[in-house]
Amino acid sequence: MRKDFGSKPWFYPMPVLVIGTYGDDGRADAMTAAWGGLYEADMVELCLSHSHKTFDNIIAHKAFTVSFADMAHLREADYVGLVSAHSEPDKLARAGLHTEKSAFVDAPVITEFPMALECELVKVTEDGNVIGRIVNISVDEAVLAGDGKPDAAKLKPISYDGVRNEYFVLGENVGSAFHDGAVLK
Amino acid sequence: MRKDFGSKPWFYPMPVLVIGTYGDDGRADAMTAAWGGLYEADMVELCLSHSHKTFDNIIAHKAFTVSFADMAHLREADYVGLVSAHSEPDKLARAGLHTEKSAFVDAPVITEFPMALECELVKVTEDGNVIGRIVNISVDEAVLAGDGKPDAAKLKPISYDGVRNEYFVLGENVGSAFHDGAVLK
Numbered sequence: 001m002r003k004d005f006g007s008k009p010w011f012y013p014m015p016v017l018v019i020g021t022y023g024d025d026g027r028a029d030a031m032t033a034a035w036g037g038l039y040e041a042d043m044v045e046l047c048l049s050h051s052h053k054t055f056d057n058i059i060a061h062k063a064f065t066v067s068f069a070d071m072a073h074l075r076e077a078d079y080v081g082l083v084s085a086h087s088e089p090d091k092l093a094r095a096g097l098h099t100e101k102s103a104f105v106d107a108p109v110i111t112e113f114p115m116a117l118e119c120e121l122v123k124v125t126e127d128g129n130v131i132g133r134i135v136n137i138s139v140d141e142a143v144l145a146g147d148g149k150p151d152a153a154k155l156k157p158i159s160y161d162g163v164r165n166e167y168f169v170l171g172e173n174v175g176s177a178f179h180d181g182a183v184l185k
Numbered sequence: 186m187r188k189d190f191g192s193k194p195w196f197y198p199m200p201v202l203v204i205g206t207y208g209d210d211g212r213a214d215a216m217t218a219a220w221g222g223l224y225e226a227d228m229v230e231l232c233l234s235h236s237h238k239t240f241d242n243i244i245a246h247k248a249f250t251v252s253f254a255d256m257a258h259l260r261e262a263d264y265v266g267l268v269s270a271h272s273e274p275d276k277l278a279r280a281g282l283h284t285e286k287s288a289f290v291d292a293p294v295i296t297e298f299p300m301a302l303e304c305e306l307v308k309v310t311e312d313g314n315v316i317g318r319i320v321n322i323s324v325d326e327a328v329l330a331g332d333g334k335p336d337a338a339k340l341k342p343i344s345y346d347g348v349r350n351e352y353f354v355l356g357e358n359v360g361s362a363f364h365d366g367a368v369l370k
Contacts, residue, residue, distance in 0.1 A: 002294075002323040003333070009226045010322055010335065012253040012300070012342035013198040013355050037222025038232060039314060041194045045230055047223060068197040074359060082363050109187075115197070125310065129224060137195055138187040148188070150195065152346050152353055157197035159344075159355060161337050165363060168337055170198050170344060171356025174259060178267050178350060 009035065013159035016069035016167065018077050019046065020099065020108045020116070021057030023085070028092055028099040028108035029053055032069065032081030034160040039131055044117060046130040053085040058130055062121040063105035066132075067113035070143075071156035071169045073097075076112065078167070104136040114140035114155055194220065198344040201254035201352065203262050204231065205284065205293045205301070206242035208270070213277055213284040213293035214238055217254065217266030219345040224316055229302060231315040238270040243315055247306040248290035251317075252298035255328075256341035256354045258282075261297065263352070289321040299325035299340055 014034045021029050031054045035047035044066060048055050058064050069077035076095045083091050092099065092110070099108035102118045109116050116139075119132030145151035152170060159168045199219045206214050216239045220232035229251060233240050243249050254262035261280045268276050277284065277295070284293035287303045294301050301324075304317030330336035337355060344353045 001326050003326055003329065004288075005322045005324065005334075007227045007319045008322050009223055009319075010300075011200065011223050011229070011302075012337060012340060013200060013344050014223070015196065015198055035223035035225075037230065038194055038196050038199070038220035039230065040220075040232055040312065042192045043312075044196070045222065045224065045314075047225055071359065078362055103189075115195075117196075127225065127316075129230075131312075134192045134194075137190045137193050139190065141186050141188055144188065149190075150348050152197060152348070152351075155197060158359065159198050160362065161358075163335050163337070164361075166337075166361050167359050169356045169359045171354045173346075174256065174343065174352050174354045176349075176351050177263055177345065 010163055013168070014162060016077055016158050016160050017046070018067040018069055018080060018110060018113060019048070019054050020065035020067065020110050021054050022061050022106065022108060023053065023057055024060060027089065029057060029085045030080045030092055030097070030110060032077055034162065042134050043122060044119060044132050044134060046132070048130055050128060058121055061106045063107040064119050064121070064132060065102060065107045065109055066117040066119060067110050068115050068155065068157045070114055071158055073112050074158055074167060109138060114143040115150060195348055198353070199347060201262055201343050201345045202231070203252040203254055203265060203295060203298060204233070204239050205250035205252065205295050206239050207246050207291065207293060208238065208242050209245060212274065214242060214270045215265045215277055215282070215295060217262055219347065227319050228307060229304060229317050229319060231317070233315055235313060243306055246291045248292040249304050249306070249317060250287060250292045250294055251302040251304060252295050253300050253340070253342045255299055256343055258297050259343055259352060262343070294323060299328040300335060
């Protein structure tokens with residue numbers, strides 16, 4: 001038996017995206033978002049309330065970074081998602097986070113988060129969503145595998161559960177994609 | 186030290202979305218997609234190649250379902266993602282999957298997957314992305330918690346790792362969102 005819930009913003013797994021931007025004063029800011037995903041092979045889509053300082057910053061600087069919140073920095077990611085830069089301008093420092101300017105776009109890379117998409121603004125859609133082009137992905141060597149590529153098992157990205165306001169960590173590797181379909185029958 | 190990878194379609198965690206549609210002959214079809222996410226509180230965005238039969242079906246029926254691939258049906262999800270309905274019209278049956286017509290939209294609910302968004306087509310964006318309105322979410326009672334809401338720990342959604350073409354299962358609950366930021370300092 002299935003139970004009907006009507007229309008809900010439920011999606012599994014949802015990401016925990018830490019959006020890094022610069023304010024008008026050049027100060028780095030960050031917020032978290034869970035509504036978004038890949039929009040094209042080289043583009044990301046974000047649904048952000050326009051009341052956020054982050055939205056103004058993206059428009060002004062035409063750039064942002066997207067860090068994937070990881071298990072090692074769950075509390076920091078949660079904090080920057082909870083507190084507004086409108087009320088706490090130094091929220092990054094208060095969370096113990098540090099930034100460096102991206103070499104590719106006019107936005108801060110938060111050095112504690114091991115993996116970041118460095119994006120330039122493509123447009124705001126007619127629905128108000130932010131579309132960014134992924135110009136570069138930078139990854140801390142600590143979460144690379146022996147082959148030099150990112151290793152999800154080392155990154156340990158977290159996921160937001162909108163049903164319960166809870167976080168889950170990505171679990172174990174359960175196999176390669178593109179199995180031989182013949183095994184099914 | 187961070188390593189630069191340029192532009193890549195890498196995102197953590199990415200979903201494994203099984204898109205259910207009806208073909209012109211009324212036959213149920215399904216494919217998997219990983220590029221997409223929430224677009225609004227009641228809308229989902231999908232980046233699908235227009236060469237897929239699924240795209241034609243969505244346009245014709247103005248509806249689709251999105252099931253979250255779960256650990257118990259990893260191989261079935263992988264199979265429908267691998268095989269094209271153009272070459273295997275009975276791919277759902279071949280994967281051992283069954284469908285019922287959604288009570289809300291003109292699209293099939295795949296009964297084996299415990300959770301599905303039942304969506305009506307809102308539009309195809311100028312970039313070719315599919316935007317759907319979530320009209321209903323139906324969830325199998327087997328993956329509900331005691332409070333009657335979905336339980337991610339029972340659902341065990343899987344995630345697609347585009348870096349390595351591998352799947353990961355969602356892991357453990359690591360805490361409630363909205364911690365008291367005061368603990369940080």
